[in-house]
Amino acid sequence: MEFPKNNIINDWLQENGNPEIAKLVEKNLAIANKIHEMLEERGLKAADLARMLDKKPSEISKWLTGTHTFTTKTITKIETVLGEDIIHIEAQKEFVYFKIYVNQEDELEETSFENSEVFATEGGLEKKVS
Incomplete structure (x- = not known):
């Protein structure tokens, strides 16, 4: 400089x-x-x-x-x-990890979903997982 x-x-x-x-x-x-x-x-x-x-x-x-x-x-x-950033800092990525079970005995691999909304079905109703 x-x-x-x-x-x-x-x-x-x-x-x-x-x-x-x-x-x-x-x-x-x-x-x-x-x-x-x-x-x-x-x-x-x-x-x-x-x-x-x-x-x-x-x-x-x-x-x-x-x-x-x-x-x-x-x-x-x-x-x-x-109303504007002077310094831009990238937002941290958020990862959600969960295990998927087809039934109680069969376990599938652990999966990550980057920047995704994850929903769970409970009793036929969908709800957002936080």
């Missing part, structure tokens, strides 16, 4: 060369850029986001420079008021 010249962060990174800090700054800039895009798509300004979050406009401006380290709580608040 390349930072603008005469930037305090760039100067510090060049002097200290910490790859963890460089990665953190890169992520913070990416989050700030995503928030900028989301605001622009909605025709909103930083001051609008400040009102929506009940924050001072100066604090939001600081966030949007990319030098602010965002907490997951802050990111979640922004995602909630703007």
Whole structure:
């Protein structure tokens, strides 16, 4: 990642060369850029986001420079008021395991159903298995 010249962060990174800090700054800039895009798509300004979050406009401006380290709580608040994820994390897959019996003596193999709704029949009535 390349930072603008005469930037305090760039100067510090060049002097200290910490790859963890460089990665953190890169992520913070990416989050700030995503928030900028989301605001622009909605025709909103930083001051609008400040009102929506009940924050001072100066604090939001600081966030949007990319030098602010965002907490997951802050990111979640922004995602909630703007109605869109800033960070997309894949949902965990849910597996359901059960054994199928043809009759009491014959056991078939254990089966997994990924992202499927599973129903059981009980007394002629179907019910969703949770």
